[in-house]
Amino acid sequence: MTRKLGVAVGILALAAGGALGMAANASAAESGVQATYFVLYEDDNYGGRHANFSSSDVELNNKYWSGSTSAFAQNGGSSMENNTGSYVGLWDVGTSCSGASYTAKPNSKDSDFSNNNFDNKASCVKFL
Template identity: 50%
Template sequence: MRRRIAAAIGSVALVGATAFGFAQTATAAETGPQATYLWLFQHDDFGGSSKNFSGDDHDLSNTFWNGTSSRVDNGASSMKNQTSRDVALYQNVGCSGDNYFARANSVDADFSNNSFDNKASCVDFR
């Protein structure tokens, strides 16, 4: 009888450990692909339309908010940098003029506090 109880407890422990291991893997996989983008948002607090970037875009005048025909140029008010790289935003196409620096894995819910609201015209990954 004790053998059966010990075997049952061992089986439950093995199944629980296996399930826990799968949960850890799924969580890591879910965050991996999401962590490859800089997201710009049209409004404060990550509201309105959004646009994701995985690399440089030196001319936002020909880049559109996801699912719209509205240009991103001079229209961003908040950002989430979910990449492991720093990103510089510039006021002028071609990456010149006033700039904003987004550290890797950072967020900013309001560009107004940095005097960069509705100014981004260039995205430059570092």
């Protein structure tokens, strides 16, 4: 009887631990600015303010940096993380998405746009 009770308690403990582990993993995967977005950062090395994109935004002169109500993301991007399965194009002329451009591959990162001659130029974000 004691052995059956011990086995039952052990099984319950494993099940509870597994459920807790799954919940923690799901929460970690769904949280943070990187979840499933294209993220544009104001500074090199993913620093400063950021702006999340889950779809195209062809005019960044009306897109605020996250947490800001006065600073727009237009011409302010210096690094990016593309955590989507899509190519994402950036252009320096908003609305028409023309001029100098930069293309981010799916699931990629770039810690410094300077080496691509695109630092502080993004005015249009378009999922391709």
